[in-house]
Amino acid sequence: MVIQNLRTETKPQLIPTNAGLRTWASPPEALQQDVVPNDLFYVRNHWTDCPEIDLATYRLVVDGEVENPLSLSFEEVLQMARRRFQVTFECCGNSPVPDYWARATRTGSVMEQIKGHGIMGNAEWAGVSLADVLALAGVKPSAVEVMFEGADHGPDETVGDPPEVTYERSLPLAKATHPDTLLAYEMNGEPLPLNHGFPLRLLVPGWYGMTSVKWLVGIHVLNHEFKGFYQTERYMTQNGPDDENYYTYHTRMKVKSIITSPAPGEVIPAGRYTLAGAAWSGEDEVVKVEISADGGVTWQPATLAARPSAYSWYRWTYDWQPAGPGRYTLMSRATNRSGETQPLEFPNKWDGRGYGNNMVFPVEVQVR
Ligand SMILES: Nc1nc2c(c(=O)[nH]1)N[C@H]1C(S)=C(S)[C@@H](COP(=O)(O)O)O[C@H]1N2
Numbered sequence: 086m087v088i089q090n091l092r093t094e095t096k097p098q099l100i101p102t103n104a105g106l107r108t109w110a111s112p113p114e115a116l117q118q119d120v121v122p123n124d125l126f127y128v129r130n131h132w133t134d135c136p137e138i139d140l141a142t143y144r145l146v147v148d149g150e151v152e153n154p155l156s157l158s159f160e161e162v163l164q165m166a167r168r169r170f171q172v173t174f175e176c177c178g179n180s181p182v183p184d185y186w187a188r189a190t191r192t193g194s195v196m197e198q199i200k201g202h203g204i205m206g207n208a209e210w211a212g213v214s215l216a217d218v219l220a221l222a223g224v225k226p227s228a229v230e231v232m233f234e235g236a237d238h239g240p241d242e243t244v245g246d247p248p249e250v251t252y253e254r255s256l257p258l259a260k261a262t263h264p265d266t267l268l269a270y271e272m273n274g275e276p277l278p279l280n281h282g283f284p285l286r287l288l289v290p291g292w293y294g295m296t297s298v299k300w301l302v303g304i305h306v307l308n309h310e311f312k313g314f315y316q317t318e319r320y321m322t323q324n325g326p327d328d329e330n331y332y333t334y335h336t337r338m339k340v341k342s343i344i345t346s347p348a349p350g351e352v353i354p355a356g357r358y359t360l361a362g363a364a365w366s367g368e369d370e371v372v373k374v375e376i377s378a379d380g381g382v383t384w385q386p387a388t389l390a391a392r393p394s395a396y397s398w399y400r401w402t403y404d405w406q407p408a409g410p411g412r413y414t415l416m417s418r419a420t421n422r423s424g425e426t427q428p429l430e431f432p433n434k435w436d437g438r439g440y441g442n443n444m445v446f447p448v449e450v451q452v453r
Pocket residue numbers: 126127128129130131132175176177234235236237252280281282293294295296297298299300
């Protein structure tokens with residue numbers, strides 16, 4: 086509770102989430118806004134130092150299964166047709182496993198609750214369609230996937246092995262050539278900040294954050310599936326023994342919602358209170374957000390605001406009249422156009438990592 090008092094007196098800032106200084110969570114004040122400011126947008130890096138790229142010598146290489154391999158300067162990228170729209174994304178490891186969340190809410194640990202959902206954000210991005218760049222290079226019929234190479238490399242952060250690995254991820258050709266898949270050079274009207282991939286990053290709308298490769302230096306069109314370390318050894322969930330697929334590799338963001346007001350640790354005065362939050366569902370639409378103020382016994386519909394882009398989160402509000410002072414368990418539950426709803430329980434018990442966890446998260450709140 087001391088932490089909470091301190092927080093109200095200081096300017097909101099990113100919250101470090103591990104000793105390695107590779108991941109910072111967005112503070113609640115940032116997630117309460119329609120668009121998260123650049124300096125409060127979560128950062129997830131695999132190494133502690135960002136590559137510093139000199140625009141004067143920067144080249145974006147496009148090669149592999151293409152008719153005309155390219156080496157584009159930043160100026161040449163800027164001259165191509167510009168697209169600008171909001172995109173929400175979350176790290177695949179954003180929300181924690183149920184045990185962590187239960188402990189954080191039971192003990193009232195504000196910081197742990199903030200970190201629990203803070204590895205996500207919504208911003209307005211500008212850049213060029215990757216499809217335009219690929220068209221310029223002329224993709225051959227033999228192409229299957231497109232691989233994206235970041236300028237950052239080193240030993241893997243957790244095991245130190247392999248001793249030298251580059252941040253590389255691939256996309257299937259259909260997603261790579263979708264006109265909304267961007268090479269972004271601007272974030273909320275500013276040049277892409279260093280931590281977010283200056284000067285150019287891939288931006289894969291509707292997909293989990295790890296697919297949006299930062300500090301992009303290479304686009305390699307492949308005639309086979311890419312099997313690199315961050316493609317096949319990370320960002321997957323181990324399925325149960327009866328599942329015919331050993332792993333699920335995460336791509337599209339699942340249907341999900343968060344409560345942003347009240348913020349973790351906030352004490353609500355008795356009377357009317359407007360609950361607020363956000364909901365999203367990868368490439369799909371959210372059609373319904375429901376709220377429970379009694380731990381999941383009864384549910385009422387929240388009001389969904391129109392979203393400014395097909396890839397931004399929806400903001401929702403719910404006019405709550407608590408019966409009186411006391412402790413309440415709040416929950417939000419989103420449903421998408423395809424009829425998928427957030428599960429009440431953690432979707433995968435076989436894998437302790439919580440990747441892609443979109444369960445309904447109970448939030449304990451005190452009304453006084
Ligand atoms: N080159 C490179 N790209 C990267 C990463 C990285 O470490 N290096 N991290 C990925 C992960 S796991 C996430 S969740 C997002 C985070 O983007 P942000 O730091 O701009 O929020 O970037 C992705 N792109």
